[in-house]
Amino acid sequence: MRAILVDDERLALELLQQMLEKKVGGVTVVGAYTNPVQALEEARELQPDLIFLDIHMPGIDGLKLGDLLQESIPSLKIVFVTGYDRYAVEAFEMNALDYILKPPNPKRLQKTLERFRESENKRMEADTGQALLCCFNQLQYQPAGEPPQPLKWRTGKAQELFAFMLHHRGRIVDKETLLEMLWPEYDTPRALQYLYTTVYHIRQTLKNNGLDHITISSGSFETGYRLTFGDLRLDTEEWKTQVLKLGPLNVINASNYELTLDMYKGDYLAEYDYVWAEPEREHLRGLWLRTARSLSAFYELHQLTGEAVRLNLRVQQLFPYDEECCLTLMKLYREIGDKEGVQEQYRLLAARIEGELGSSISGKVQDWYTEWDSARS
Missing domain, CATH: 1.10.10.10 (Winged helix-like DNA-binding domain superfamily/Winged helix DNA-binding domain)
Incomplete structure (x- = not known):
């Protein structure tokens, strides 16, 4: 694979190049730059597969440079190599391939390259494709x-x-x-x-x-x-395999969680009233819901409230009677000061649980809403 390196410290550049080419292997460094502007100009011509990019640099910082490079080379995978861990969320939002703290070591770099190869294999499978x-x-x-x-x-x-x-x-x-x-x-x-x-x-x-x-x-x-069916692909099997391969959620693979949720195109054989399909249908729905809840908790932990709201509204479309999702949305709306959003969620839940199912909202949700309403008043 072809890579370029960008770091304002010459010694750091040389050390990283030596590790990649001599200790890790499989990488050809086609450019190493201490000047971000020069890297941006020459990257368009070099068309590398991968860029190892420092974040804290004078002039154009690494985050800005990464954004510009993604615009000009959409297929480029970005690995941030930095002495600071406070940029992890920004790196995640840019869909970076990896985020490595200095000083890097060969074992950690090997994991990055394995992640790149996996990503490329998935892309090639999608491009060449087998029947599905x-x-x-x-x-x-x-x-x-x-x-x-x-x-x-x-x-x-x-x-x-x-x-x-x-x-x-x-x-x-x-x-x-x-x-x-x-x-x-x-x-x-x-x-x-x-x-x-x-x-x-x-x-x-x-x-x-x-x-x-x-x-x-x-x-x-x-x-x-x-x-x-030989080598024919089956979408539900591929999806379950993808869920199992996600691994622990972190700032790097959160985008994989989003992609996996997107792969779920509707419930299993949802258009047919096959009673025998119901256990598998519920199993897949449960996998999707647990994955979505994990990602929602991650967004909340990193104060990405807008992303958490968007995700939970999507959960609500698939699980309109889910009280936990409704409570999460009410709490998120409270955080951003959207009192109408809180009230609307409670009204929707009441209409569904009480009006459609003839049941009662759980005491947990009722107590939270009553306490919020009293505090607001």
Whole structure:
């Protein structure tokens, strides 16, 4: 990878270059600058992959320089190397790749380069792309480099059978289970005929859409069916994997939390009333909510109130009856002096909990609101 270094201290530049090229490896330093203006001018021509940037410099400080460089080279990844830790939040807001305190050491720099490689691998996968099967919200198929498109099924039974087999992918589902789920009103011989016909229609639909690598094959002794799909990507599986890889939340990977939340395009098979899908639906919703709450707490800790409000309003769209989210929003609105916002949140919650569900707001929320209202009065 090609990198440039910017630091107003020549000795620091030389030490960092030596570490990157001789002790860490895999990096070619194509420019090292003590003058930020010169670095900005030459970076446009050099088009580096990565920049290691000091923050506290005369003239143009590192944060400003990073902002200018991102405008001129959008693909550039920025690593701040500084003797001060008070700029962490600003670095996070710029979506920096990493934030390293001086003096850096080879082990820490190696972690930075591993993070860069992971980022590049994700970008390349997105660019080249494999076909994607989508289960968020509705069943769709997304060919590489094209927008998602719904699959046209012969019947509703064919769609549900495919969805159910996909849900149990890689495992044999016995025929008895399928018959009881889809054709409980028919005797076994007739229900089996419907099953065979529906499997045939599924195979034809897959073939017509270029999805021959998705196969539904008979299990051992023809007791059931198994669905396999080779190297086809599945959006829900990729999303769960991404959640598990997030790691502890900090100023550097907070942007990954945002991206992961964005990947959630709707509840699992939300457009269909498949009872068997409900456990997985709730599982994924729970993962999303826990991730969002972690990020909200991080924003609150770093006094990024606007970001916390934005995120919790998004949570509220998915979980309109969630009292914890409503209470968090009321507290955030209180912090910024928005009394109308506090009142509106309480009114919304009352309408939903009392008006729609016929229940009562929890004592915790009622007590907080009453105390706030009394103090305001």
